[in-house]
Amino acid sequence: MISYYPKPAIQAFSLLLLLYLAGCSSSQSQEPRPVPNSGDRAADFSGFWELDYSQSDNIQTKLNTLVRELRQQSQRRAPGGSSVYQQAGGAVMIGGPGTTNSGASIIGLAQMAELITQSQLLEIEQDENNIKVKRELDFALTCQFYLGQYHKVETPLGTEVCGWDQHQLIFKLVLPEGLTVQHVMSVGPQRQWLNIATTVISDRVTSPFTVNRVYSRYQPQDTGYSCKMTISRGRVCTTESQ
Amino acid sequence: MYNGITVSQRRWRNAALALLCCLGAALSQLVNAQQAELAAAVPVGSVNLVVAQSSSEQERLDVGLVIFNPGIPLDASTHSMLGIFPEIRKAEAQFMPVLLRQVLVASDAWGVVRVLPDHQASAELLVTGKILQSNGTRLVILFTARDATGRVWVDKAYADVATERDYPGVEGSDPFIDLYHQFANDLLAFRQRLDSSQLRSIRQVAQMRYAASLSEEAFGSYLAEDAQGNYTVLRLPADGDPMMARVERIRNQEHLFVDTVDEQYVNLYEEMAPTYNLWRQYSLEQAMYLEDFEVRAQNRDRIGQRGSFTAMEQTYNTYKQIKIQEQDLDDMALGFNTEVAPTAMEASGKVFRLTGTLDTQYNEWRSILREIFAIETGLPPGA
Numbered sequence: 001m002i003s004y005y006p007k008p009a010i011q012a013f014s015l016l017l018l019l020y021l022a023g024c025s026s027s028q029s030q031e032p033r034p035v036p037n038s039g040d041r042a043a044d045f046s047g048f049w050e051l052d053y054s055q056s057d058n059i060q061t062k063l064n065t066l067v068r069e070l071r072q073q074s075q076r077r078a079p080g081g082s083s084v085y086q087q088a089g090g091a092v093m094i095g096g097p098g099t100t101n102s103g104a105s106i107i108g109l110a111q112m113a114e115l116i117t118q119s120q121l122l123e124i125e126q127d128e129n130n131i132k133v134k135r136e137l138d139f140a141l142t143c144q145f146y147l148g149q150y151h152k153v154e155t156p157l158g159t160e161v162c163g164w165d166q167h168q169l170i171f172k173l174v175l176p177e178g179l180t181v182q183h184v185m186s187v188g189p190q191r192q193w194l195n196i197a198t199t200v201i202s203d204r205v206t207s208p209f210t211v212n213r214v215y216s217r218y219q220p221q222d223t224g225y226s227c228k229m230t231i232s233r234g235r236v237c238t239t240e241s242q
Numbered sequence: 243m244y245n246g247i248t249v250s251q252r253r254w255r256n257a258a259l260a261l262l263c264c265l266g267a268a269l270s271q272l273v274n275a276q277q278a279e280l281a282a283a284v285p286v287g288s289v290n291l292v293v294a295q296s297s298s299e300q301e302r303l304d305v306g307l308v309i310f311n312p313g314i315p316l317d318a319s320t321h322s323m324l325g326i327f328p329e330i331r332k333a334e335a336q337f338m339p340v341l342l343r344q345v346l347v348a349s350d351a352w353g354v355v356r357v358l359p360d361h362q363a364s365a366e367l368l369v370t371g372k373i374l375q376s377n378g379t380r381l382v383i384l385f386t387a388r389d390a391t392g393r394v395w396v397d398k399a400y401a402d403v404a405t406e407r408d409y410p411g412v413e414g415s416d417p418f419i420d421l422y423h424q425f426a427n428d429l430l431a432f433r434q435r436l437d438s439s440q441l442r443s444i445r446q447v448a449q450m451r452y453a454a455s456l457s458e459e460a461f462g463s464y465l466a467e468d469a470q471g472n473y474t475v476l477r478l479p480a481d482g483d484p485m486m487a488r489v490e491r492i493r494n495q496e497h498l499f500v501d502t503v504d505e506q507y508v509n510l511y512e513e514m515a516p517t518y519n520l521w522r523q524y525s526l527e528q529a530m531y532l533e534d535f536e537v538r539a540q541n542r543d544r545i546g547q548r549g550s551f552t553a554m555e556q557t558y559n560t561y562k563q564i565k566i567q568e569q570d571l572d573d574m575a576l577g578f579n580t581e582v583a584p585t586a587m588e589a590s591g592k593v594f595r596l597t598g599t600l601d602t603q604y605n606e607w608r609s610i611l612r613e614i615f616a617i618e619t620g621l622p623p624g625a
Contacts, residue, residue: 099549108551115555129318139565144318158561175557177548204549 042145043167043187045131048220049122049194055214062211063110069207070094070101105204113200113211116181122194122215131169133185141171141183178203192216280375283382283401286424294351294430300438302353303389303445306365307343309357309601310335310383311372325377327572330521333514334376338383340511342369344414345422351430356500357507359600364452364493366390366444367429378525379404381418385425387432390448392472395432400425406530409523413515417522447473453489456612457621460485488618492611499607503600524567531564 071094094101119135126132133141143162144151153160158175171183180201187194194215201208312331315321321328339357346355353366362368367389374382381402387395402421411417433441451473453461466474479486546552594610597603616622 102549104547104551105549108549108554111551112554112558116558139562140569142569146318155564157564173561175561177553177557179554179557181558202549202554 042126042128042164043169044126044191045124045133045169045185045187045194046126047124047191048218049124049215050218051120052193052214052216055193055216057212059110059114059211062113062209063107066110066207066209067094067106070106070205073206074101100204100206102204105202109200109202109205109209112179112181112202113198113209116200117196117198117211117213143169143171279384279399280382280401283374283399285401285403286420289420289423289427291345291349291423292427292430293349297351299353301433301441302351303366303433303441304353304448305346305355305367305369306358306362307339307346307355307369308361308371309359310338311370313373325375329572331373331376333518334373336507337511337514337518338371338373340507341416341419342371342422342425345419345426346429349426349430351426351433354497356497357504358500359503359604364390364448364455366448367395369429374399375401377529378409378417378522378527379529381421383421383425387429389444390451390473391444392467392470393444396425396428404522404526406526409519409526411519417519443475446475446478449489449493450475450478452493453486456489456492456615457619460619460621461489485619488615492615495611496608499604503603506600528564528567 074094094103094106116138119138121136123134124131125134129144129146131141131143131145135141141162145162145164150161150163158173160171160173162169162171164170165184167186169185171185173181175181180199182199182201184197184199185194186197194217196213196215197210198213199208199210312328312335314326314328314331315324318328320326343355343357346352358365361370367387369385369387371386372384374384376382381404382399384399386397389395400421402418402424404417408417416422436444447465450461450464454465464475464477464479466476468474546556594607598606
């Protein structure tokens with residue numbers, strides 16, 4: 001039995017998890033990639049993008065896959081032994097070392113991936129040395145790219161590193177308490193679609209959790225005006241043409 | 243061939259690596275130099291403004307405050323490392339001289355105090371400033387004050403720190419007002435060490451330098467400049483010299499322009515102050531939040547176990563809120579527009595419409611005045 005249910009939505013995941021504890025087939029996991037910076041010619045991500053559900057990963061399906069992988073990992077480590085067991089406190093574990101791979105941690109990882117990839121709309125501004133990926137309901141991903149340099153910002157709250165890997169742009173965010181989030185952005189030919197592969201890593205789960213979100217281009221409706229706050233003049237509204 | 247790479251390729255690779263190392267080293271040097279400059283500036287502490295007691299007209303020199311150097315490194319890749327928001331810095335470079343002007347006026351020690359869009363070599367006392375650091379917590383400005391004779395009054399970095407108690411601040415004041423007070427007090431102290439003949443000499447040199455800037459041929463011989471760039475007056479035109487009367491008229495026209503654009507700086511200051519102060523307050527709060535984050539992180543009540551969704555959500559949302567706040571502030575600064583309204587000026591019966599940034603307008607107006615002077619006198623224009 002899963003010991004911790006912070007929200008009703010988790011119940012669906014829990015059910016799914018329990019189903020998979022009964023045993024399923026395996027698949028190859030997608031390992032998080034490092035953040036290199038090759039200085040390659042940049043892909044153009046600029047524009048307005050909206051989430052295409054039909055092309056994007058389903059979180060439940062990805063969770064199923066993760067559980068399957070963890071189970072297989074466990075079986076490989078202890079052939080013949082049970083890969084799934086219940087701790088004294090009642091929490092279900094999928095055979096990870098120490099306190100890893102509890103049911104709550106695995107579901108938590110999936111929920112985090114859902115939370116982090118919830119943005120349905122993106123607005124991306126990009127020039128030769130900068131990119132700003134404005135995400136609905138979340139902070140913007142920003143990166144400055146200069147030849148041969150990683151863009152790294154360190155604070156006590158977390159460390160951001162970003163840079164190019166060939167034509168992919170990678171953002172890596174290392175947060176306290178063993179949480180790491182990585183976004184790998186790539187764009188299709190003729191820029192019809194944009195893919196963001198978001199990987200969430202927890203030091204309490206032995207496998208990362210990756211979700212692909214595919215976005216397609218759209219043109220925002222012309223409202224006739226736009227407003228923004230400025231440091232010198234407060235709220236400023238300007239008319240805009242089609 | 244060696245390990246699949248030709249010697250030529252290896253050379254190129256080594257050269258590229260060397261270049262990257264040099265770039266990295268240069269960046270590191272720049273950041274270190276900046277940090278050394280900042281470390282040298284000692285906070286001024288709490289400072290009361292000294293108000294001059296009965297300054298005579300003779301002692302009241304006119305002061306020109308040039309729009310500050312925003313201190314933004316050309317290498318944009320260093321900005322985030324140095325904590326510089328370029329758009330905010332550009333706005334601050336126009337905001338701070340207006341505040342300094344208010345302080346100098348309040349000290350009741352000076353003649354006309356003008357904010358200048360660009361350098362004016364003939365100012366009786368010219369003050370320049372370079373912003374070395376500016377955020378809600380700390381302000382460091384390198385001030386240089388030099389009179390028309392070339393004598394340096396002040397050339398040092400002033401630092402001040404703000405605390406929570408300095409915010410939100412009262413209207414007309416500033417969280418870093420002590421820094422401005424200290425600089426104003428230092429200027430006054432220096433002036434009080436000068437005798438009346440030295441002050442008179444400053445005025446005369448300023449006047450003749452302006453005249454020479456209009457026509458080197460006619461007025462250059464009145465001045466001498468030594469190797470250190472110090473000026474002395476060798477002789478003076480006779481009282482009532484009609485050429486000097488023209489010079490004074492042109493000089494007044496230039497001051498008229500400065501007084502006109504001055505209104506724009508004051509408007510900018512008044513419009514910017516509330517939002518800018520809010521930005522600085524947020525900046526301070528953010529810095530304080532970050533400083534004691536680790537302490538709070540150790541002491542806080544953890545909502546969920548490490549690795550649970552609740553615990554991870556808490557960690558992510560903390561970071562997210564800080565980032566959103568930081569990005570909002572940056573967006574606000576991006577909205578600052580340095581373009582200003584065109585200025586219409588009248589000279590010799592003609593109306594001139596000046597456009598562009600204030601320093602462009604200022605230089606254009608000075609060129610027009612020099613041309614008018616040259617036409618009126620038949621003398622070749624000065625440099």
